[in-house]
Amino acid sequence: xxxxxxxxxxxxxxxxxERRDVDRVAELYAPEFxxxxxxxxxxSSREQNLETxxxxxxxxxxxxxxxxxxxxxxxxxxxxxxxxxxxxxxRRASLWACVVAQCKDGRITRIDEYxxxxxxxxxxxxSRE
Amino acid sequence: xxxxxxxxxxxxxxxxxxxxxxxxxAEIYAPDCIVxxxxxxxxxxxxxxxAALPxxxxxxxxxxxxxxxxxxxxGGFVIQYTLHGVQxxxxxxxxxxxxxxLCKDGKITRIDEYxxxxxxxxxxGVGRGRTR
Numbered sequence: 001x002x003x004x005x006x007x008x009x010x011x012x013x014x015x016x017x018e019r020r021d022v023d024r025v026a027e028l029y030a031p032e033f034x035x036x037x038x039x040x041x042x043x044s045s046r047e048q049n050l051e052t053x054x055x056x057x058x059x060x061x062x063x064x065x066x067x068x069x070x071x072x073x074x075x076x077x078x079x080x081x082x083x084x085x086x087x088x089x090x091r092r093a094s095l096w097a098c099v100v101a102q103c104k105d106g107r108i109t110r111i112d113e114y115x116x117x118x119x120x121x122x123x124x125x126x127s128r129e
Numbered sequence: 130x131x132x133x134x135x136x137x138x139x140x141x142x143x144x145x146x147x148x149x150x151x152x153x154x155a156e157i158y159a160p161d162c163i164v165x166x167x168x169x170x171x172x173x174x175x176x177x178x179x180a181a182l183p184x185x186x187x188x189x190x191x192x193x194x195x196x197x198x199x200x201x202x203x204g205g206f207v208i209q210y211t212l213h214g215v216q217x218x219x220x221x222x223x224x225x226x227x228x229x230x231l232c233k234d235g236k237i238t239r240i241d242e243y244x245x246x247x248x249x250x251x252x253x254g255v256g257r258g259r260t261r
Contacts, residue, residue: 041225075200078200080241095167096167
């Protein structure tokens with residue numbers, strides 16, 4: 001895949017997650033898709049990851065993937081970004097994350113995600129906006 | 130820089146870090162090198178990063194940067210690796226880390242490092258739970 005195609009795929013992926021379009025995310029995942037995250041060090045399958053996405057949406061009012069810096073390499077892309085969430089209570093929080101994605105034939109075959117789980121803790125009163 | 134040059138620079142960087150060769154790291158960092166970390170969310174200079182290393186190295190008996198998976202892009206590399214540490218107590222721990230390095234003229238100009246700080250205590254052998 002060319003640089004432009006990889007960048008488009010990357011944006012399509014984050015845009016679909018952002019607007020909670022799990023069906024679109026499913027289209028972007030190859031059948032053999034594997035997801036790995038540094039929090040657990042375990043791999044999950046395409047279906048498991050889609051289920052996690054569906055369940056995760058209930059946790060927040062809104063989640064956006066901002067400040068995307070994308071680089072592409074021969075078989076995939078790297079995206080560095082901020083995940084910003086608004087909780088149902090109105091609190092705002094964000095964390096910095098990075099994914100390394102392997103891609104083939106217009107789809108994502110693997111994602112390795114790196115983030116800091118300590119940032120999941122509820123924000124302090126002083127950080128309320 | 131071409132793919133081979135960037136890969137070589139990346140491995141030189143991690144080999145030097147592992148072997149505690151701060152003089153070699155100083156050669157690898159560009160004068161204006163910036164180091165950023167997702168745990169703190171702030172930038173430090175390469176010079177400050179190097180100045181902190183002697184104290185940092187005292188904290189473990191050994192650190193190795195293993196299982197390096199490197200991909201290169203125009204202007205840099207991404208490396209996914211396992212940081213193994215042996216504490217002075219003998220405790221062994223591991224962390225999964227990803228670094229995006231920007232490179233120019235044979236040197237590293239920026240490092241963005243991503244890791245999970247919740248695993249630090251277990252890595253150092255001072256917390257409960259799994260080390261990786």
